[in-house]
Amino acid sequence: MNRAENPASGGLNAVAIADVAVIGGSFAGISAALMLARGRRSVTLFDSGVTRNRFSAHSHGLFGHDGTPPDALRLAGRAQVLAYPTVALHEARVTAAVADGDSFRLTDDAGHTHVARRLLLATGQTDILPPLPGLAECWGITAVHCPYCHGYELADRPTGVLMLHPAALHQVQMLAHWTADRALFLHGQPLEDDMRRHLTAEGVAIHDAPVAALLHEAGQLRALVLEGGQQVAREAVYLGARTVFASDLALSLGCAVTEGPFGNHVVADEWGVTSVPGVFAAGDLARPMPSAPQAVADGAKAGVACHRSLMTFA
Ligand SMILES: Cc1cc2nc3c(=O)[nH]c(=O)nc-3n(C[C@H](O)[C@H](O)[C@H](O)COP(=O)(O)OP(=O)(O)OC[C@H]3O[C@@H](n4cnc5c(N)ncnc54)[C@H](O)[C@@H]3O)c2cc1C
Known part of the structure; x- marks a missing residue:
C-alpha cells in the first residue's frame, strides 16, 4: 500500500491509499472484492448494510445457497473476503467521492477520509413502493x-x-x-x-x-x-416498483446513466467499465433488472476488469 498526505487534515496525517475502494458490500461488491483480493490488491470495502432484499426471509436462485437468508449469505461472503489480508472493511456509508488526480478521495459518514486508485460502485437500488x-x-x-x-x-x-x-x-x-x-x-x-x-x-x-x-x-x-x-x-x-439509486455517488462522480423500465441505471459495459475513468459499477446499480446471481457475476467481472486496469501491459 502507498501512503499519501491528507490535505484535509492539514497534511499532518497520512492516509493509506488502497488500490480499490469497493463501495457496497453485498452480492456485487463482495464478489468484486473477492476477485481483487485474489489478485493480491489492497481493497477497502465499505458497506452500510441496507441490502435491497432485506425484507425477504430467504434468497432464491443462487446455486449452493438457494433458500439461504440474505443476511447469512452476505455475512458468510463478507467473512470469506475478510480472510484475505489485503481487504479492510468499513461498516460505514460513503457520503462523498471526488476524483483527485490519479486517485479518488472518499468521505464516510463518520467523517473519515479514504483514498483509492480505483472505485468500484456496487451500491444497489432502492424500491419506492x-x-x-x-x-x-x-x-x-x-x-x-x-x-x-x-x-x-x-x-x-x-x-x-x-x-x-x-x-x-x-x-x-x-x-x-x-x-x-x-x-x-x-x-x-x-x-x-x-x-x-x-x-x-x-x-x-x-x-x-x-x-x-x-x-x-x-x-x-x-x-x-x-x-x-x-x-x-x-x-x-x-408489482414492479419504481427504483432510485441507493446512493448518489455515481451521479456525483458524473457516471452516465440511462433509463430502464423501473428507473435509471449506470451505463457500464459488460466488464463494469463506466463513462468515468477509474470508476467501475456492478450489480443492480448498473443493470435494469434485479438479480442476486447476476449481481454476483457482474461483480466478479468488474473486479477482474478493475484489477487489470491497475496493471501495465506492453
Ligand atoms: C424483497 C426482495 C427480494 C428479493 N429476492 C431475491 C431473490 O430471492 N433472488 C434474487 O436473485 N434476487 C432477489 N432480489 C433482488 C436482489 O435483492 C438484488 O438483485 C441484489 O440484492 C443486488 O445486489 P447488489 O449487490 O447490486 O445490491 P444490494 O444487495 O442492494 O447491496 C447494496 C449494498 O450497498 C450498500 N451501500 C449503498 N450505498 C452505500 C454507500 N454510499 N456507502 C456504503 N455502502 C453503501 C448497501 O447498504 C448494501 O449493503 C430481491 C429483491 C427484493 C426487493
Missing part, C-alpha cells in the same frame, strides 16, 4: 417483484398483479406458469381492448378501480381492497 396501507408489511413476503425469486414458494395461490408499469401485462401472462388463478389490478391505468380481450380469454380477472389498501395478517396477504370498498381475495401480489 406506492403508499398503499399494508403494502410495506407484505413486501418481500407475499407482495413481490419477481416470479423467479418468489414464484415457486407462492405458486398455486390466488395471485394478483398490480399495474404500476406496462411490464405488468407481460408479468401477468408469465404467471400462468405459476398459478391458474390470476387477477390484474389496473389501478386506474388504461388497457387496450385487444389486450383486455386476450387476457380475459386467458382467464385473467381484470379490475379497473385503483387499489386502496392491502389486507394482511403479519405480511400474509388476504385481499386487495379497491377504491369503493370491494375486497378481492388474493394471497400473493406482484
Whole structure:
C-alpha cells in the first residue's frame, strides 16, 4: 500500500491509499472484492448494510445457497473476503467521492477520509413502493417483484398483479406458469381492448378501480381492497416498483446513466467499465433488472476488469 498526505487534515496525517475502494458490500461488491483480493490488491470495502432484499426471509436462485437468508449469505461472503489480508472493511456509508488526480478521495459518514486508485460502485437500488396501507408489511413476503425469486414458494395461490408499469401485462401472462388463478389490478391505468380481450380469454380477472389498501395478517396477504370498498381475495401480489439509486455517488462522480423500465441505471459495459475513468459499477446499480446471481457475476467481472486496469501491459 502507498501512503499519501491528507490535505484535509492539514497534511499532518497520512492516509493509506488502497488500490480499490469497493463501495457496497453485498452480492456485487463482495464478489468484486473477492476477485481483487485474489489478485493480491489492497481493497477497502465499505458497506452500510441496507441490502435491497432485506425484507425477504430467504434468497432464491443462487446455486449452493438457494433458500439461504440474505443476511447469512452476505455475512458468510463478507467473512470469506475478510480472510484475505489485503481487504479492510468499513461498516460505514460513503457520503462523498471526488476524483483527485490519479486517485479518488472518499468521505464516510463518520467523517473519515479514504483514498483509492480505483472505485468500484456496487451500491444497489432502492424500491419506492406506492403508499398503499399494508403494502410495506407484505413486501418481500407475499407482495413481490419477481416470479423467479418468489414464484415457486407462492405458486398455486390466488395471485394478483398490480399495474404500476406496462411490464405488468407481460408479468401477468408469465404467471400462468405459476398459478391458474390470476387477477390484474389496473389501478386506474388504461388497457387496450385487444389486450383486455386476450387476457380475459386467458382467464385473467381484470379490475379497473385503483387499489386502496392491502389486507394482511403479519405480511400474509388476504385481499386487495379497491377504491369503493370491494375486497378481492388474493394471497400473493406482484408489482414492479419504481427504483432510485441507493446512493448518489455515481451521479456525483458524473457516471452516465440511462433509463430502464423501473428507473435509471449506470451505463457500464459488460466488464463494469463506466463513462468515468477509474470508476467501475456492478450489480443492480448498473443493470435494469434485479438479480442476486447476476449481481454476483457482474461483480466478479468488474473486479477482474478493475484489477487489470491497475496493471501495465506492453
Ligand atoms: C424483497 C426482495 C427480494 C428479493 N429476492 C431475491 C431473490 O430471492 N433472488 C434474487 O436473485 N434476487 C432477489 N432480489 C433482488 C436482489 O435483492 C438484488 O438483485 C441484489 O440484492 C443486488 O445486489 P447488489 O449487490 O447490486 O445490491 P444490494 O444487495 O442492494 O447491496 C447494496 C449494498 O450497498 C450498500 N451501500 C449503498 N450505498 C452505500 C454507500 N454510499 N456507502 C456504503 N455502502 C453503501 C448497501 O447498504 C448494501 O449493503 C430481491 C429483491 C427484493 C426487493
